[in-house]
């Protein structure tokens with residue numbers, strides 16, 4: 283006997299394509315095509331937008347959409363993780379797909395923060411006063427902290443932070 287993953291209706295003769303009854307199917311299909319097109323938008327924006335803050339926001343959109351779809355899978359709807367760009371099914375579980383996205387986001391943040399730290403160090407070195415120098419360093423440390431809060435592995439920013447903290451001892 284089959285039970286619809288959405289409305290819970292069950293019966294011996296209930297046709298359940300993808301784990302969903304005929305009445306619920308159009309709604310579920312609409313929802314998934316909406317998720318798919320939102321995924322595509324977010325994924326493209328990640329490559330297009332300039333500021334790290336905005337880009338991380340789009341990474342978080344991808345994660346939220348993955349988690350939303352994974353929620354349907356958990357209820358018994360047959361839906362596979364898809365590539366955010368092509369929409370093609372990925373050969374992994376939802377859990378793995380979410381982990382991969384989190385990892386990609388963390389790597390992206392740590393790479394860019396490392397570049398920012400190098401720029402901040404260069405700017406601090408040519409700062410005209412120790413007050414200005416200290417302001418640059420503190421601003422960078424705050425920036426590192428604000429991204430740590432959004433990461434699965436915040437320790438990935440330790441290296442970048444350790445490059446800049448010695449500058450504080452010079453004050």
Ligand SMILES: [Zn+2]
Nearest residue numbers: 286289303306
């Ligand atoms: Zn149903």
